[in-house]
Amino acid sequence: MNVDGRSLLKKLTRRNEFYVFLVLLALCLLIEIRSGQFFSPNNLVDIASAMIVPGLFAIGAFLVIISGGIDVSFPALASLTMYATTKMLLDANYQGGATLPIAIALVIGALLGAFNGLFIGYFKLPTLIVTLGTSSVFKGLMQGALNSKQLTIIPPGMRKWGTTALFIARNPVSGLTSRMYITLIAFLVVLALVFVMLRFTMFGRGIYAIGGSEVSAHRAGFNVIRTKVIMYVLVGMIASLAGIIRASMMQQAHPTNMLGMEMNIIAGVVLGGTAITGGRGTLTGCMLGTLLIVIVENSMILLGIPTSWRSVFTGVLIIVGTGVSAYQMIVMNRTKRVRRPKKGVKA
Amino acid sequence: MTSPRTLQQAQRLYRSDRHMWRLIIMIVAWMIFMAITRFRKFYTLINFQTMAAQFPEFGLMSLGIMLTMITGGIDLSVVGTANLTSILMAFLLINLTTASGGLPVYAIPLVFVLALLLGATFGFFNGILVSKFHIPPILATMGSGELFTGICMAITNGNAISKFSRTYANTINNRIFSLIPVQLVIFSIMAVIIWFLLSKTAYGSKLYLLGTSETVARFSGLKTNRLLIKTYVLSGICAALGGMIMLANYNSARADYGTVYTLQCVLIVVLGGVNPVGGSGKISGVVLAIILLRVLETGLNRFPKISSYYISLIWGGVLILVMVLNYFTEHAKVKTTQAGGSHE
Numbered sequence: 001m002n003v004d005g006r007s008l009l010k011k012l013t014r015r016n017e018f019y020v021f022l023v024l025l026a027l028c029l030l031i032e033i034r035s036g037q038f039f040s041p042n043n044l045v046d047i048a049s050a051m052i053v054p055g056l057f058a059i060g061a062f063l064v065i066i067s068g069g070i071d072v073s074f075p076a077l078a079s080l081t082m083y084a085t086t087k088m089l090l091d092a093n094y095q096g097g098a099t100l101p102i103a104i105a106l107v108i109g110a111l112l113g114a115f116n117g118l119f120i121g122y123f124k125l126p127t128l129i130v131t132l133g134t135s136s137v138f139k140g141l142m143q144g145a146l147n148s149k150q151l152t153i154i155p156p157g158m159r160k161w162g163t164t165a166l167f168i169a170r171n172p173v174s175g176l177t178s179r180m181y182i183t184l185i186a187f188l189v190v191l192a193l194v195f196v197m198l199r200f201t202m203f204g205r206g207i208y209a210i211g212g213s214e215v216s217a218h219r220a221g222f223n224v225i226r227t228k229v230i231m232y233v234l235v236g237m238i239a240s241l242a243g244i245i246r247a248s249m250m251q252q253a254h255p256t257n258m259l260g261m262e263m264n265i266i267a268g269v270v271l272g273g274t275a276i277t278g279g280r281g282t283l284t285g286c287m288l289g290t291l292l293i294v295i296v297e298n299s300m301i302l303l304g305i306p307t308s309w310r311s312v313f314t315g316v317l318i319i320v321g322t323g324v325s326a327y328q329m330i331v332m333n334r335t336k337r338v339r340r341p342k343k344g345v346k347a
Numbered sequence: 348m349t350s351p352r353t354l355q356q357a358q359r360l361y362r363s364d365r366h367m368w369r370l371i372i373m374i375v376a377w378m379i380f381m382a383i384t385r386f387r388k389f390y391t392l393i394n395f396q397t398m399a400a401q402f403p404e405f406g407l408m409s410l411g412i413m414l415t416m417i418t419g420g421i422d423l424s425v426v427g428t429a430n431l432t433s434i435l436m437a438f439l440l441i442n443l444t445t446a447s448g449g450l451p452v453y454a455i456p457l458v459f460v461l462a463l464l465l466g467a468t469f470g471f472f473n474g475i476l477v478s479k480f481h482i483p484p485i486l487a488t489m490g491s492g493e494l495f496t497g498i499c500m501a502i503t504n505g506n507a508i509s510k511f512s513r514t515y516a517n518t519i520n521n522r523i524f525s526l527i528p529v530q531l532v533i534f535s536i537m538a539v540i541i542w543f544l545l546s547k548t549a550y551g552s553k554l555y556l557l558g559t560s561e562t563v564a565r566f567s568g569l570k571t572n573r574l575l576i577k578t579y580v581l582s583g584i585c586a587a588l589g590g591m592i593m594l595a596n597y598n599s600a601r602a603d604y605g606t607v608y609t610l611q612c613v614l615i616v617v618l619g620g621v622n623p624v625g626g627s628g629k630i631s632g633v634v635l636a637i638i639l640l641r642v643l644e645t646g647l648n649r650f651p652k653i654s655s656y657y658i659s660l661i662w663g664g665v666l667i668l669v670m671v672l673n674y675f676t677e678h679a680k681v682k683t684t685q686a687g688g689s690h691e
Contacts, residue, residue, distance in 0.1 A: 070485070072610070119667060123674045126623050128485075132614055133666035140660020147654065260606070263423075263489055276483045308500045315494025319476065322486045330481055 016273025016325050017285040023321075024292050031295075035302040041169035042178035043302070049180065051294050052187045052249070056242035057265045058290040059194050059283070060235040065269055066198075067231060068211040068278025069127030073116060073135035074265075075258045077236055078243030080138040081108040083148050085244060086253040089155045098161035098248070105244040106237045112138065113236020117229035139259070148255035154247060162248025183245045190238060195283050207231055211278030264314060268293040271321040292317070365676055366620040369669065370635040377642055385649045394645065396528055400520070402641040403534035404429075404596060404605070406634075407589035409612040409619075410541055411582030413633045416616055417545075418575060419558045419625025420477060420484030422582045426609050427495030428469045429590030430602055432462050434499050436591065437600040440511035450514040458515070462587045469495065470583020474576030492609070499602035509599030519595030530592050537585060542630045544581075554578065558625030611662075615640060618666055639665075 012018045032038040057074055064071040085105045094100065112134075119130045142148045165179035198204035206227040209217035218224050247253045272289025274281030296313050300306075305313075361368045381389040388394075408425040415422040436458050443454045469491070476487035521529050545551035557564040557574055565571050594600050619636035621628030643665075644658050 119671070123671055125667075125670045125674065128613075129617050129623060129670060130667065132610055132617070133663040133670070135610070136614065136659045136663030136666070138663075140657055140663060143656030144654045144660055145657075263493065267486075267489065267493075270486055276486060306501075306504075308504050309497065311493050311497025311500055313497070315490050315492070315497050318486060318490030318493060319482070322482045322490065323476065323480045326481045326483070 015285075016328075017282060017288055019324065020272055020285060020288045020292060020321070024288060024295070027292070027295060027299075031299050031302050034304060037171075037174075037302050038299065040171045040173065042171040042174075042176050043299075045169040045178040045180045047291075047295060047298060048184060049178070049249075050298050051291060052181070052183055053242050053246045054261070054265060054268070054290055054294055055187050055287065056190060056238055056245070057261065058269050058286055059190060060238040060242075061262075061265050062269045062274060062281065062283065062286040063194070063207060063231055063235055063238075064127065065266070065274050065276060066211045066278060066281055067207045067228065068214065069120065069131075070266065070276070071116075071127060071131045071235065072262045072266075073131035073138065074235065074239040075261045076135035076138035076142075077109065077112050077116075078239040078246070079255055079258045080142045080146075081105045081112065081240035082243030082247045082258075083142050083146060083151075083253055083255050084108055086151055086154055086158070086247055087146065087148075089158075090151065090153065094155045094157070097157040099157075101155060101158050101248075102241065102244055105240045109236040109238075109240025109243075110233045111236070112240075113233040114229065116236065117232030120232060121225045121228035142255055150255065151253035154251060154253055158244070158248040159251050162245065162251060181249060183249060186241065186245060190241065191283070191287070194238075198283060203227060203230065208279055211280075213279070264293055264297070265290070267314065267318045271317065273325060289321075366669075366673065367629070367632050367635060369672065370619070370632065370639055373665070374635065374639050374642060377639075377646060381642075381646045381649070385646070388649045389646060396522065396526075398641050398645050399531040400528040400596070401530075401645075402637050403530040404589045404592040405608045405612055405615070406534050406637045407537055407585045407592065408608055409615045409633055409637060410537060410630070411585035411589075412612050413616045413619070413621050413628060413630065414541065414554070414578050414585075415484065415488075415582050416621045416623060417554050417558045417625060417628050418578050419561070420488075420575070420578075421613065421623070422473065422488045422579065422586075423485065423609055423613075424469070424473060424488040424492030424495060425582065425586040425589070425612060426605050427492035427499070428466060428583050428586040429593060429608075430499050430600065430604055431469065431495040431590075432465045432587040433590035433594040433600040433604075434503060434508055434602070435465060436462050437508040437511055437594060440515055441508070444510075444512040448512055448514075450512045455515060455518055459591065462591050463584055466583040466585070466587025466590075467580045468583070469587070470580040471576060473583065474579035477579060478572035478575040496602055503600075503602055505602055507599040507601040513598065516595045516598040519592065530595070533588060533592065537588060538630060538634060541581070541585075545630060550574075550577070555626055558627070560626075611640075614662060614666055618669055 028038055037043055057078070060074050061071055082105065085101055085108065088104065089101055116130060116134050119125050119134070120127050162181065162183060163179075164182045166182050166184060167180050168177050169180065170177045198207065206217065206222040209220060209222055210224055210227060214224055243258065246258060268290035269281075269286050270276055270289065271292060272281070272285030272287065274286055274289075293314065296317060297310060300310055300313070408429060411425055412422050439458060439461065440450070440454070443450055443458075445451065473484075473488055473491050476482050476491065477484045480487075482490075519529050523529060523532060545554065553564070553569050553574055556567065557569065557571055561571060564574075590600075593604055597604060615636045616628075616633055617623060618639070619628070619633035621633065640662065643661060644655075647653060647658055647661070648655060
């Protein structure tokens with residue numbers, strides 16, 4: 001296959017990421033034309049900061065969708081770990097740095113993730129149902145057993161970590177400044193690790209294989225149960241990291257304000273071209289899709305559209321985005337009668 | 348020697364529909380527990396009437412989700428549909444409200460007919476997305492649900508719409524023969540219609556076939572697209588009715604009422620024994636699951652010391668427990684069929 005301009009273009013137009021990228025570009029340009037503020041340094045920094053927590057959640061949701069499942073428990077999981085960690089450290093009057101809170105959160109997150117993995121991996125129950133159940137359980141544990149209230153004080157180590165600026169961007173016109181938080185590095189590190197894992201490790205390829213066909217993956221020698229359990233542990237850890245970052249950046253532990261994020265996150269992942277049936281999708285697309293959702297949620301004001309219209313746009317975006325990719329599939333199957341549509345091959 | 352025989356019969360009865368019996372046993376056990384601990388506070392007529400007035404709003408939505416789940420899909424837009432319908436109808440009721448604060452005689456029937464039409468339209472929209480555009484149902488309805496909620500937010504700015512005549516709420520909150528709540532009647536009518544459709548008509552059999560295998564359904568000559576659209580229209584109608592009951596129960600409409608219902612309804616449907624992959628599920632199971640959840644929650648509220656937040660812990664726990672039990676019985680079944688060749 002020679003990679004001249006034409007075939008490259010052909011290759012690009014086949015890929016969903018390309019279209020998401022075009023939509024993203026169009027949206028950015030539209031906002032820039034309307035407001036002249038989009039490409040200002042402080043707005044870009046603001047968007048990058050707003051991307052940290054949804055981005056981490058999206059990585060977790062992406063892994064689960066690739067493996068053929070769907071996870072709706074990550075906001076509850078993150079809220080529970082975040083709250084439990086903060087509460088524990090406050091009660092102990094912890095004054096140290098941010099390492100211990102992160103470590104505790106990761107351990108709790110891993111345990112809760114293993115809980116998900118146990119039911120999904122060993123009992124082979126449908127992911128949507130299990131995570132619905134566990135998200136209910138996590139919420140109950142947090143609000144019932146821990147009797148959660150909004151904590152307006154968080155340990156100083158966490159606060160410092162969440163507010164330390166990597167650099168400060170200034171808008172030359174309005175003089176507004178925005179801080180680029182150091183937590184961005186945590187996000188980028190996770191992103192890089194997951195990228196390498198998915199691309200170069202047997203475990204990562206196993207996740208794709210399971211999503212494509214569980215039976216085939218098993219026949220090919222993948223340990224399906226172990227891969228799934230480890231994956232859910234990882235997803236739990238990523239989600240709890242997002243939770244602790246959220247609390248640190250907001251400088252308070254609000255038990256419920258992460259709940260309800262799951263639908264938008266999943267929407268972003270799927271907009272990026274990840275097949276909801278599993279087995280197909282790229283991390284690049286997932287990030288582009290999430291960025292699209294984040295920009296829509298944060299930049300409506302710059303467009304002069306009242307924030308009450310936000311959900312309308314998100315809804316249209318989901319329908320159009322998934323509709324286009326579904327339609328592409330139909331056309332592809334019609335023109336190239338090689339592969340049959342893999343409808344109903346859901347785990 | 349009657350006792351072994353009755354035991355055997357009971358065992359056979361239990362095995363005929365394990366899932367349903369398991370739910371019944373749970374309800375009975377909880378009722379006994381309530382009878383022992385809080386008899387006076389729980390076993391009152393008014394308590395049962397309140398419960399019967401509360402569950403139809405999410406019960407109706409669950410019925411819609413059940414239908415779509417039998418086809419192998421799901422409907423996550425029920426709450427959006429319900430809210431959009433109730434908000435639009437609330438605006439209509441405001442216009443219909445007379446100067447004296449009453450409503451004309453035709454108002455309530457008119458509102459209900461329009462609500463059904465609206466629900467059907469929203470459902471039709473979902474059905475087109477799922478059938479013609481082949482968007483996976485979970486995404487299509489998630490998107491349309493977000494869209495409907497968004498429209499609600501845009502037209503109300505997030506405020507509650509409430510300044511319509513109290514006559515509407517009073518009518519729906521009435522009790523027939525001062526005994527049966529109207530909400531329960533609406534729910535029962537819809538449940539009977541759906542039961543009839545599922546078990547007595549060709550539509551029902553086609554639905555199960557479609558859920559079991561879409562390919563087989565298509566090659567059997569079924570018009571799968573029309574079938575799917577009909578199902579989502581039905582689901583939309585159920586959701587719209589649920590919305591009308593919410594409108595009466597809160598005496599107002601708002602874009603973010605009932606947001607917890609989406610996942611709660613999915614939970615109910617699965618708890619009721621509907622397979623999320625499609626092809627199986629009975630309305631009796633779903634109705635039992637609705638009752639179980641309502642009884643659990645109301646019962647728990649009779650213990651003021653226990654935080655009401657534990658209810659979500661219990662729901663999740665019950666859901667996972669039932670699924671794990673199903674896993675074990677199914678595995679036992681597979682083993683016996685492999686070993687002895689018994690067919691069940």
